[in-house]
Amino acid sequence: MKKFFLLAVLSLVMGVSHAQVDRSQQPKPGPAPKINLQEPKTFDLNNGLKVMVVENHKLPRVSIQLTIDNPPILEGDKAGVSSLTASLLGNGSKNISKDDFNEEVDFLGASISFGPQSAFASSLSKYFPRILELLADAAINPNFTQEEFEKEKEKLLTSLKAQENDVSAVADRVQNALSYGKNHPKGEFTTEETVNNVALADVQQFYRNYFVPANAYLVVIGDVKFDEVKKLVTENFTPWTKAVPPTIDYSEPTEAQYTQINFVDMPNAVQSEISVQNLVDLKMKDDDYLAALLANRILGGGAQARLFLNLREDKGYTYGSYSGIGNDKYGPSTFRAQASVRNAVTDSAVVEILKEVDKIIKEPVSEKELADAKAKYTGNFVMALERPQTIANYALNIEIEDLPKDFYKTYLERLNAVSVEEVQKAAAKHFSSSNARAVVVGKGSEVIENLEKVEFNGKKLPVLYYDKYANKTEKPDYNSAILDGITASDVINKYFEAIGGAEKINSIESLKLVYEGEVMGSKIKVEEKRTADKFAQTTYMNESPMMGVVAKGDELVMKQGPNKIPLPEEMKKDMMNVMGIFAEQAILANGSAKLAGIEKVDGKDAYKIDVSGNVINASFFYDVETGLKVKESTVINMNGQTQNQSSLLKEYQEIDGIKFPSVKTQSMGPQEIEVKLLEAVVNKDVSEADFE
Numbered sequence: 030m031k032k033f034f035l036l037a038v039l040s041l042v043m044g045v046s047h048a049q050v051d052r053s054q055q056p057k058p059g060p061a062p063k064i065n066l067q068e069p070k071t072f073d074l075n076n077g078l079k080v081m082v083v084e085n086h087k088l089p090r091v092s093i094q095l096t097i098d099n100p101p102i103l104e105g106d107k108a109g110v111s112s113l114t115a116s117l118l119g120n121g122s123k124n125i126s127k128d129d130f131n132e133e134v135d136f137l138g139a140s141i142s143f144g145p146q147s148a149f150a151s152s153l154s155k156y157f158p159r160i161l162e163l164l165a166d167a168a169i170n171p172n173f174t175q176e177e178f179e180k181e182k183e184k185l186l187t188s189l190k191a192q193e194n195d196v197s198a199v200a201d202r203v204q205n206a207l208s209y210g211k212n213h214p215k216g217e218f219t220t221e222e223t224v225n226n227v228a229l230a231d232v233q234q235f236y237r238n239y240f241v242p243a244n245a246y247l248v249v250i251g252d253v254k255f256d257e258v259k260k261l262v263t264e265n266f267t268p269w270t271k272a273v274p275p276t277i278d279y280s281e282p283t284e285a286q287y288t289q290i291n292f293v294d295m296p297n298a299v300q301s302e303i304s305v306q307n308l309v310d311l312k313m314k315d316d317d318y319l320a321a322l323l324a325n326r327i328l329g330g331g332a333q334a335r336l337f338l339n340l341r342e343d344k345g346y347t348y349g350s351y352s353g354i355g356n357d358k359y360g361p362s363t364f365r366a367q368a369s370v371r372n373a374v375t376d377s378a379v380v381e382i383l384k385e386v387d388k389i390i391k392e393p394v395s396e397k398e399l400a401d402a403k404a405k406y407t408g409n410f411v412m413a414l415e416r417p418q419t420i421a422n423y424a425l426n427i428e429i430e431d432l433p434k435d436f437y438k439t440y441l442e443r444l445n446a447v448s449v450e451e452v453q454k455a456a457a458k459h460f461s462s463s464n465a466r467a468v469v470v471g472k473g474s475e476v477i478e479n480l481e482k483v484e485f486n487g488k489k490l491p492v493l494y495y496d497k498y499a500n501k502t503e504k505p506d507y508n509s510a511i512l513d514g515i516t517a518s519d520v521i522n523k524y525f526e527a528i529g530g531a532e533k534i535n536s537i538e539s540l541k542l543v544y545e546g547e548v549m550g551s552k553i554k555v556e557e558k559r560t561a562d563k564f565a566q567t568t569y570m571n572e573s574p575m576m577g578v579v580a581k582g583d584e585l586v587m588k589q590g591p592n593k594i595p596l597p598e599e600m601k602k603d604m605m606n607v608m609g610i611f612a613e614q615a616i617l618a619n620g621s622a623k624l625a626g627i628e629k630v631d632g633k634d635a636y637k638i639d640v641s642g643n644v645i646n647a648s649f650f651y652d653v654e655t656g657l658k659v660k661e662s663t664v665i666n667m668n669g670q671t672q673n674q675s676s677l678l679k680e681y682q683e684i685d686g687i688k689f690p691s692v693k694t695q696s697m698g699p700q701e702i703e704v705k706l707l708e709a710v711v712n713k714d715v716s717e718a719d720f721e
Contacts, residue, residue, distance in 0.1 A: 066420060066423065067083065069083045069248070069424045074263065074269075076271040077271060081247070082248075082258045083248070083250040084251075086252050088252065089154045090151065091154045091250065091253050092149070092150070092251055093160070093249050094148075094248040094421065095148040095168065096146075096245070097240065097244055099146055099244050099274050101360070103279045104214075105217070108219045109224040114235050116184070117177055118145075119167050120171075127177070133159075134163065138152065138156075139152035141160070145239070148167075161265055165266050165269075168240070169266070171236060173229060173232060175229055178229045182224060185224055186224055189220065189221055189224065196295050196298045196300075200293070203291075204304050205218070207495070210280060210283075211499060238275055239274050241270075241274055247262060248424070250421045282308060285307070285465065285466050287464065287491075288463055288466075290379065292473065292492055292495070293468075293469070293495050295471060296628045297472075297662055298470065299673045300370060301370050301371075303370060304367045305379070306468065307364055307464055307465050307466070308361045308362075308364075309362045309363055309459050311354065311356040311357075312356055313426065314358075314432050318356065319440075321458075321459050323399065323447055323455075324453075325352055326402040327394050327399070327402050328389050329350060329366050329385075334352075336350040336352060337350055340368055340382070344374070344381065346371065346374045346381070347370045366385070375469060375476040379469065379480070380483060380484075380485060386462045390456050393449045394453065396449065399452060403445055462485075467490070474628075506626075521622070524613060527688070528687055533687060534611065534614075539712055541558050542689065544704035545704055548702050551571055552570070552571050552572070554707070555568050556569070559609070560610070562582070562608060564579070564720075565579045576588060597644065599644045600644045603644050604645070607640065607647060612649070622639070628650065630650050630659045630677070635653060635659055636651045645664075647661070648660075648663075657678075659678055660678060662676075674695070677694040679693075685711045692704075692705055
């Protein structure tokens with residue numbers, strides 16, 4: 030009975046206590062948690078290498094990070110030499126061949142990788158002595174051979190070629206070049222020309238100059254003992270020759286004199302890449318560093334930030350809009366507010382981004398926005414502390430960035446102390462709406478007209494034009510073809526004459542084309558069969574059918590193995606617009622073509638014809654001089670997703686009186702595949718069974 034009475038009293042007290050809580054008010058945050066960071070043990074070698082060791086015995090693993098903290102390096106007319114150096118490092122050493130090196134690393138279940146001024150390795154702790162030895166040997170005694178150099182150079186050139194029509198890659202390149210200037214390490218870029226200027230001797234010299242221990246830090250984390258690490262590192266890294274990197278001079282970047290739009294025309298773009306950006310002079314040790322981070326978080330740091338809520342949730346312009354602010358102890362970095370948007374809203378998106386940047390500069394953020402931003406950073410910081418790598422990174426930052434020893438121990442305390450006024454002050458200092466570049470990379474024929482009408486804060490923004498390599502250029506002219514009185518029918522009829530003549534083309538009842546190429550060691554074959562009202566395309570990998578599309582009558586299906594998947598009705602209607610032996614026959618018959626102007630294809634003028642549909646929008650390009658078709662591109666919009674495909678058509682050859690392109694370079698996103706004509710068969714080898 031007494032027990033029951035006590036429980037009843039306790040329940041009553043608790044009930045009164047709960048009743049006194051005002052749940053309409055958000056609880057005040059408690060004091061910042063105390064941060065107890067494990068400090069790494071350190072030692073230095075005589076050659077300048079600084080070593081940090083973080084012991085963590087929870088798991089039998091160890092990681093090794095080598096970081097060389099050199100100032101930015103200007104590569105100039107040999108841009109790409111650092112990339113080639115990175116790709117050649119780790120190919121064994123002077124003491125062990127590439128194959129033996131890789132085989133042993135794989136056998137031990139470890140990993141070793143290199144950058145132009147860094148290296149990383151991880152393994153089980155019982156293999157640590159050997160992995161450290163292999164890493165040191167590869168770093169100090171690299172095996173630079175002419176054979177491997179030529180292989181890596183070819184890979185780099187292929188990668189650059191694949192990026193040629195990649196809108197995102199072009200946008201990144203131009204954004205950096207316009208921010209910093211092409212004669213600055215952060216603004217220069219690698220091209221086919223600069224790569225071809227690089228010889229093996231240049232790689233060897235780059236390594237000797239910059240892969241040196243003067244500014245090097247080696248961080249070892251995991252299930253190891255400090256004394257053992259010190260002994261092994263001393264043995265393996267003492268042979269690393271003491272050296273200091275050379276000093277390089279380059280011009281400092283300058284801010285834009287006024288807010289402007291910098292436009293790059295990419296005719297294959299299905300959306301516009303926008304970056305509103307300005308230079309930033311921010312270092313981690315600056316007093317307003319945390320305030321700047323919080324300002325950026327509130328503006329564009331995630332799905333609850335202003336840019337995202339405006340451009341996606343409110344306007345529906347994009348899948349997401351974000352911002353980022355850099356810091357660099359060596360010089361200026363950038364602030365960027367970015368989005369990828371539909372062509373039709375490019376001008377509006379530029380204005381909305383500028384408005385949000387302008388607002389956070391001129392108006393205080395709300396207390397709730399600031400509290401939410403602080404909570405996000407606090408959560409990320411506390412979670413990161415659970416990872417041993419974090420301790421090492423923090424210790425490295427303290428050394429490299431010249432931070433106070435208690436920088437991370439007092440991080441949350443200083444973060445929570447940042448005021449609304451300090452956030453606005455940091456935004457006004459580091460963000461700009463009056464000297465900003467709105468760099469837009471997109472399809473000029475669809476966006477330029479409205480971009481040139483953009484006004485912000487009562488002023489019309491000038492539009493300056495650049496090519497894909499950040500060179501100033503003239504405004505593209507999309508109307509010259511139409512002004513010359515040329516029609517879509519004229520272009521198509523000239524194409525028919527160029528490939529064999531209308532009479533010859535009209536005599537064809539069936540056509541079979543087979544193209545073959547190679548992707549990552551696998552053979553790709555594309556077989557296409559056409560009649561006046563049927564179409565079948567099958568893609569093979571190593572002679573096995575992977576997928577196909579069949580269209581006949583009212584049927585449009587995708588084939589995957591034995592399975593047939595009906596495609597949407599709207600897609601079928603669009604396919605009918607280009608059905609025939611040659612797509613142009615159907616285009617002429619149904620009048621669906623629109624002459625869109627003249628665009629450059631491989632540096633030459635080409636008439637562009639658009640065929641619009643509900644799901645598939647196709648464009649065909651014909652050389653102005655020869656009449657031959659030089660490019661096809663399609664944009665497929667379905668279920669909220671967009672897929673962009675294009676093919677360059679080259680080296681026509683005549684078969685049975687008709688000219689066909691013998692080489693096609695097909696792209697899907699950043700991937701490029703070159704296929705060559707294996708077979709062209711006219712009026713035979715096509716039967717009804719081919720369309721089943």
